[in-house]
Amino acid sequence: MIHLVMKDFYVNRKYLLIAVLYLGFALFLTDNLAPTLIFALAISYGTVTRSCYNDDKDRGGIFLRALPIRASTVVLSKYLLGLTMILMNVLAFVLHSVIRGQGLETDYGNIMVIIFTLSLVYSVYLPVFFKCGYMKATSFQTIFFIGILVISFGFRALVDFMKSSNPAGGQWLAQRVLNLAEMLPKDSTTLLILLCSVALVILTISAAISLKIYNDSSV
Amino acid sequence: MEDNILEIRGLSKSYGDFRLSEVNISLTRGYIMGFIGANGAGKTTTIKLIMNMVKKDSGEIKVFGRDHVKDELYIKNKVGYVSEQPVFYENETVAWNVNFAKKFYDRWDHALFEELLIKFKIDKFKKINQLSKGMKMKTALAIALSHHPELLILDEPTSGLDPIVRDELLGILMEFIQDENKSVFFSSHITSDIEKIGDYVTFIDKGKIILSEEKDTILEEWKIVKGDAIQVDNYKQDLIGIEQTKSYFKALVKDFHAFKAKYDISSLVIEKPSLDDILLHLTKKGN
DSSP: OHHHHHHHHHHTHHHHHHHHHHHHHHHHHOSOHHHHHHHHHHHHHHHHHHHHHHHHHTTHHHHHHHSSOOHHHHHHHHHHHHHHHHHHHHHHHHHHHHHTTOOGGGGHHHHHHHHHHHHHHHHHHHHHHHHHOHHHHHHHHHHHHHHHHHHHHHHHHHHHHHHHHOHHHHHHHHHHHHHHHHHSOSSHHHHHHHHHHHHHHHHHHHHHHHHHHHHHOOO | OOSEEEEEEEEEEEETTEEEEEEEEEEETTOEEEEEOOTTSSHHHHHHHHTTSSOOSEEEEEETTEETTTTHHHHHHSEEEEOSSOOOOTTSBHHHHHHHHHTTOTTOOHHHHHHHHHHHTOOTTSBGGGSOHHHHHHHHHHHHHTTOOSEEEEESTTTTOOHHHHHHHHHHHHHHTTSTTOEEEEEESOHHHHHHHOSEEEEEETTEEEEEEEHHHHHHHOEEEEEEGGGHHHHGGGOEEEEEOSSEEEEEESOHHHHHHHSOOTTSEEEOOOHHHHHHHHTSTTO
């Protein structure tokens, strides 16, 4: 499996080199971590989608299926690539905290966002890629992102609208959200472990779906 | 050791309007089987099914006596496969593609690969997208041969190649088959290639196997008969794929010895058919 992951890194080497240099520059030379975090998420998503693009463009599916490689190895290698990207980002942020002499807790929020967001993105993208190929999966993912944004901003707008038109209903909805937030662990380390566990479950379910799709698919 | 290196029984697969039905093929060790059919007849689908690149609907495929799904890794380690348009990572060099592929084979022989590169005059430092179609095909063949396969499965390997490269390629296959434990299964719509090197011929039309037989037997027993158009009704029941004009008819006869014994053939013109003739007459509408 490691050969497949190395292959994905190698065919993306130019893209990754530029991205890593830029990420390093942004992490260690600027104080504003919000845009850096978004950039880190984008390059991690980009690395996996570009590896899928390269497989699709060069009909790598046929190349790989002609070789003595298990279907599960091909499928899981894409997830391993995703996990490697998550790990690299987490390490970059940990390194950032250490170099800056800050406690690790300062970057917990960023690390949580990286782990959870990327796990979710890969979990949605990869089964669609194995089913429909790069083009359709990327279009689907764009619609998925827009959907998430609409739900995020739309929910806030819905609460505001309900508060103004139906104060009791709006209050009830806002309270439910607060109650949900209350249920989350207060301790950031526990919360991080919880998020990692949820991310792992999502990735496992997604990988099982991808494997079923890959086994049933034709090249 | 199993009798048949490749054994297909009752293989079926549906794709929208296309249906591959009840395909039966057997290939013994030491022989080359040509798989002939028009474009879209089902050659590539059959080959992809053997390679487990496409999931079958029903039937059985055994390679080296083993199930092609359960023992996929074992089989792929001993099969050299080349597709019609050889597939590589196009922006990378020959050397990189090979270094990637070789890690997955148990019996990769790099010295043999280097030898084949020299023989085929392939520059391993060239990027794949800088190679001609013929060179790509030779590269794919070099990879397919370098893990000491016992069975070569080639999908239209000579299609789109110039006659010189085609001839070279056929020579390589002939050399490969000198070891009597090895076999070649190759599809083509260029019947002259199969006529040159094939031991067995399997014809496929609209997803069905219409003939699978030893090539020499086919070419000996099958004949083209030509005669006056008014005579055609006398022979009609034993003629295949009749081509008829106002003045003459031309058709294929399956068992010429039986035909000769049954009819007076003194007024007919008898010709030896090519595989092309056989394919054309067998696939003629109305058969």
